[in-house]
Amino acid sequence: MFRVGFADAFSKGALLLLLTIVVASCYRDYFLDTRDPYKCDALLNQGQWLESPDNKPYTKWQPSGCMFHQYSAPEIAECSQDGDITIVGDSTVRQIFWALARKIEDDEGWVEEERNKPDNHGDLEYSKGGVHLKFIWDPWLNSTAMFRELTLLEGGVVNETIVNDNVPSNGSYLETGPRRPVTMLIGGGLWYARHMENTSIEAYSQSIDRISLAHDFSDLRTLPQSTEGVGPQVFIAPVIEPLYYMLSPARQSTITPEKISAMNEYLGLLSRAGLNVVWSYAKMMKDQPAAYSMSGLHVMDPVATRMTDVLLNLRCNGKATQHLTYPVNKTCCSSYSSPRWLYFIPTFTLLARLGSIVLSKSRHSALSDSGKGSLQGVTIAIRDLLVVLFFCVLADRTHTLDKIPGVYSTLDYRILLGTITLACLFTIYREPSSPPDSQERRLSEFSGGPRTEHQFLPRIQGDEIRGFMQIFILIYGFLGASDVLDLYELFRVCFAMYLFLLGYGHTMYFLQKRDFSFDRVAIVLVRMNLLAVCLSFVMSRPYLSYYWAPLVSFWFFVVYVTMRVVHYRNDSVAFLVAKIFVSALAVTVVVYVKGPLHLVWLMLKVFFRTDFVIDDWRGHVGTETYIVFVGMLAAVIAFQIVGMFETPPAQRSLSVEVLVDCFDTFRRLFVFCALIIGPLFWITAQSHTKKKDYDWFMPFLSWMPVVSIVILRNSLQFLRTRHCRAFAWVGRMSLELHLLSQHIFLAADGHGTLSLGLGGEKLTVLMGRWKELVLLAPILVWCAWKVSKGTKVLTASITGHAGDEKGNSQARSADHDNELPIPSTQGAMRQDGISSKLRSKRTLIVLMLAIWVAKLCT
Ligand SMILES: *[C@@H]1O[C@H](CO)[C@@H](O)[C@H](O)[C@H]1NC(C)=O
Ligand SMILES: *[C@@H]1O[C@H](CO)[C@@H](O)[C@H](O)[C@H]1NC(C)=O
Ligand SMILES: *[C@@H]1O[C@H](CO)[C@@H](O)[C@H](O)[C@H]1NC(C)=O
Ligand SMILES: *[C@@H]1O[C@H](CO)[C@@H](O)[C@H](O)[C@H]1NC(C)=O
Ligand SMILES: *[C@@H]1O[C@H](CO)[C@@H](O)[C@H](O)[C@H]1NC(C)=O
Secondary structure (H helix, E strand, O other), X not given: OOOHHHHHHHHHHHHHHHHHHHHHHHHHHHHHXXXXXXXXXXXXXXOEEOOOOOOOOOOOEEOOOOOOOOOOHHHHHHHXXXXXXXXXXXXXXXXXXXXXXXXXOOOOOHHHHHHOOOOOOOOEEEEEOOEEEEEEEXXXXXXXXXXXXXXXXXXXXXXXXXXXXXXXXXXXXXXXXXXXXXXXXXXXXXXXXXXXXXXXXXXXXXXXXXXXXHOOOOOHHXXXXXXOOOOOEEEEOOOOOOOHHHOOHHHHHHOOHHHHHHHHHHHHHHHHOOOOEOHHHHHHHXXXXXXXXXXXXOEOHHHHHHHHHHHHHHHHHHHHHHHOOOOOOOOOOOOOOOOOOOOHHHHHHHHHHHHHHHHHHOOOOOOOHHHHHHHHHHHHHHHHHHHHHHHHHHHHOOOOOEEEOOOOOHHHHHHXXXXXXXXXXXXXXXXXXXXXXXXXXXXXXXXXXXXXHHOOOOHHHHHHHHHHHHHHHHHHHHOOHHHOHHHHHHHHHHHHHHHHHHHHHHHHHHHHHOOOOXXXXXXXXXXXXXXXXXXXXXXXXXXXXXXXXXXXXXXXXXXXXXXXXXXXHOOOHHHHHHHHHHHHHHHHHHHHOHHXXXXXXXXHHHHHOOOOOHHHHHHHHHHOOOHHHHHHHHHHHHHHHHHHHHOOHHHOXXXXXXXXXXXXXXXXXXXXXXXXXXXXXXXXXXXXXXXXXXXXHHHHHOHHHHHHHHHHHOOOHHHHOEEEHHHHHHHOOHHHHHHHHHHHOEEOOOOEEEEOOOOOOOOOHHHHHHHHHHHHHHHHHHHHHHHHHHHHHHHHHHOOOOOOHHHHHHHHHOOOOOOOOOOOOOOOOOOOHHHHHHHHHHHHHHHHHHHHHHHHXX
């Protein structure tokens, strides 16, 4: 597709860009950012609200440069285990306690009930689902109960007789003694301002001094690496500035800005000396009058919820990351488990490079020229793969590059999609058309001649559609648009389209080539899974969590089995269609009935040592259960029509004759139907406003837009003869793009996006991040391109087709997860088979064993 010069320049440029980014980021990470290697500071001190007007206010808080997680009840239980989460302070801090309690309560309304009690200056305790919350009412920050908790948190022993007098509640004692707090938040100050005239600041300072004497505040910079994350910590809430004009007159006269800022200044002084003050709370409230309740003192519930999340992220992220391997998407105040592969990869790369140099120099080598060439190709492929894997680890398993969530804005989305479409328009080319010889043309209309002009859904169109979809999915991910229903709908249509093309392509291949050999299966499966398996090792992420590769393999397997069973009767259309229906039924049973999938799960667990959540997987296969079969049916029909036209007129039966004669009418009818069902689908989709409804009907309706688009794309000669080079090029490496984008474009295992910090505070594309996009997108494309070339070479060599002409063409024809047929006049079965087949089987078995053993070791 690309002219050699351009491809070369692109390759060099992208490599240079990649090196520059790696060097610059490492420099920043190791020399400039030494103050905050684990992004704890970012969580503690900085952040901004990510609100676009169409979002509900105060639902998204974003510390700078890391992924903030909104904790749920089970995750809190996991984090706190048997300890208390203790909040100490006045009614402003109690808001945070309420928010925590709301996170863990079901709908029994405990919070509402307690909140509305008239005299509520008291301690509170609440336990639910393994989470224990404690609130100690202590507006002066000097109570015995608080100091007792501090002692417990330090691991000290408390005098039970004293304790019993001071703790009114019964719940806190187990047989094993008092529970220890796993984290404490202490905050107050307004009472000093309100009830003390001239001495408020001194008194407040003294209280804080006493706390900092009682607890040895540790430096968060070094902590997240331990298995407990930052461990039990005490955090001090700053004095939240009230909305002065909202205060009652009595409060207004005593709670003055001077007092509040003096208190915070004192906290600032201590926090520079090591006190852990959660300044982001103050940042959340700065210039946000809508975040205050009517009293002007308290924060609104959603804001309080985000405040609890800050506390939980501080305390729990490090721990969660140490215990969970996937997804690694809580990157604030956490350390990645040591990237052991990181240091090996450059070494391997160097070795591979040396190897290739030695090979190219050794003229007297015993290898034949072609053998040498293929060996060199393999070393180059391995080198490229290693470079890309290295970058993946560096990007997504170290703190070298920032990860932030995608920020959606409609304008960004339109501009990005517009730019991409424009890029496509510039690369459209037209196939020179043949003379309009009508009978001739119609004859070859569907026959798989080399010219795509006359085929239904030729390969290049499939590539093109896949390319567009992949680009759309990347934009969708980069903008974090999954909450936007319209885009979600489009995303689902793309997904369905992809599977349709998969069913169509494989079925067409099997119909045309009748090649059901082991080699074919091996080539396709290796080609689809090589990168995913490598990534899953290097990134220590379960293979099945790269849903795309296993899903595509699964469907290939289904198509293969469907076509393979009694394949000598595939000529009968009725039989084929019946087989497809039976297959659809079988897949439905496997997916929706409990037993079979469990069996598969057990087998995978034993044989491949891979673990997956069955319901999750059921969800993924279940999202589009039937569209693959629609694709298969489409292929069967298209293939039959080709057959009809190819039959010499003399041998046609009457019905075929009639069909051929009326073909134009049929075509018009199809186009007419397509024109109707496309819009019909959009109307149906638009009438639903919940993602859930949509998920429910999509498996049954997704064929409508897909079939409509495919028919319309092929309706006119004008459309059939025009192709978009850029999209087709991207489409040919869509699987690699998707897998790699999880780590080096999107990041945090696909939950966020990579950031170079060039956008500053502005997180929308148009305002700031376009610079990052311009740098990151070419690198992603380069990596995918290199890897996709490399995988082809490696697949050929693994399956034992290196160097042999046919094998290469087979490997090339398998160069997608889902290739459309290459028109070919070659015979179906390979003749030279036996020895090569044995070899390929042996290689594969060795490879599988190696993977199994490697899994055992990791
Ligand atoms: C991280 O991944 C989990 C599990 O998929 C998900 O529930 C959570 O929302 C993700 N968090 C972020 C910040 O994306
Ligand atoms: C805490 O300080 C307040 C105000 O100075 C005082 O009234 C109260 O008695 C103190 N409480 C304890 C337990 O020391
Ligand atoms: C606990 O406190 C009580 C009352 O102050 C005292 O009599 C007792 O000796 C103390 N016990 C211990 C173990 O320190
Ligand atoms: C707490 O204990 C006291 C006496 O031991 C008992 O009267 C009271 O009912 C208990 N309260 C709760 C909430 O269990
Ligand atoms: C507080 O200071 C002001 C001015 O210095 C003084 O007039 C007032 O009496 C003081 N109040 C108390 C309670 O000490």
